[in-house]
Amino acid sequence: MLAQRTTLFKSSGTAAASDAAKAVAVGGKDVIDLTSGEIWSHTAPSVREGAIAAINSNINRYTDTLGLMELRHALARKISAETAQPWSADEIAVTTGAKQALFNAAMVLVNPGDEVLIPAPYWTTFPAQIIVAGGRPVFIETKHNHFVPRPADLAAAITRNTKAIVINTPNNPTGAVYDRDILASMAQLAIDRELWIIFDECYGTFAHAPHVHHPIVTLAPRARGRTLIVNSFSKSLALTGWRIGYLAGPKAVISAVKALQSHTTSNPNVIAQHALLHHLESGDATFQMQLQRQVSDARALGLSILSALRSVPQPIAQGGFYFYLDLSGLQRSAKARGHELNADDVVSTLLMDAGVATVSGTAFGDPAGVRLSYGIDLKLLEHGLRRLTATLDTWK
Ligand code: PLP
DSSP states (O other), X not given: OOOGGGGSOOSOHHHXXXXXXHHHHHTTOOOEEOOOSSOOOOOOHHHHHHHHHHHHTTOOSOOOTTOOHHHHHHHHHHHHHHHXXXXXXXXXXXXXXXXXXXXXXXXXXXXXXOEEEEEESOOTHHHHHHHHTTXXXXXXXXXXXXXXXXXXXXXXXXXXXXXXXXXESSOTTTOOOOOHHHHHHHHHHHHHTTOEEEEEOTTTTOBOTTOOOOOHHHHOGGGGGGEEEEEESTTTTTOGGGOOEEEEXXXXXXXXXXXXXXXXXXXXXXXXXXXXXXXXXXXXXXXXXXXXXXXXHHHHHHHHHHTTOSSSOOOOOOBTTEEEEEOHHHHHHHHHTTOOOOHHHHHHHIIIIIOEEXXXXXXXXXXXXXXXXXXXXXXXXXXXXXHHHHHHHTTO
């Protein structure tokens, strides 16, 4: 008999969508996969060099649980530059991707029964981890406000059990980038109501002009003592498989994370740590900028194809590399004709009829959304989106 805990969460909805796409492709169908939360790219030369040098130097042992001290110093310099505030190595934990940073945060902050505010639609792992930690996710709807939470809605959801708020900007899945005003008011609310802020900026390097990514602690230095920054190199350097991320926050939190991580994964992979250290020390931003250009070109191409859609509004796509389609209009017209149309049905029709794999909004708490990743090769993106628009337009 499995632990009762296993009934509290399901496998990630995005991973399930990608598995469904692969299963259909194995059956011989030509499938263009727009489910993936990663960017199609080769590996940054500086990362490759750092990894190869580490292997050739016979580096093979445990490091400190929280990562190599030199890497934590290099990350402290990176975060100091990004936030325009001084950070030190003992405020940083190197983790096995941002996912572990978030899991650590949930496990060291959340008591059973604590509530955590999460703007919705949300990345599916946020509530799952809060639940595993014994907490209760409280969702704040953002759809009626261009996918940005309203301060009044957040304030109204706070109870004596509220412990933290998750802020993810640029946002997965919606593509929203939170501006200065909303971030400043969320920070003020956290200060006034004594909440922790879990600030996930994994897509921070992909804010599309005129939108700008703002680290919350830069806008609200007084919130720093209650903020945990979560980031990784999975998206910014297209290194999803290398599993290197970090958590930055008050020393007491980082030392609790050290104790926790010492009983789970211990240090993140040592070769990946050396590779990232070499990359950060090289100070070479060329690769990251190429990736930003690639994503920006894909976004422009995608938006131009999606602009032909007749009954689905243009996605906002302010940041990250996802188009988030709102099917509410299609659903209303279907209802007027006497049938229900939910996002899961749309996603399976897109897969079976158009050969395009997408992620249903139900994975993000939204039965009227569909997420498309534009991190893939441009030619495939173009074919995939043309097939998708043709199929979606048959619904009207
Ligand atoms: N945070 C958000 C918002 C994400 O979308 C993802 C991955 O999709 C992660 C964290 C996890 O990133 P990592 O691969 O570094 O664990």
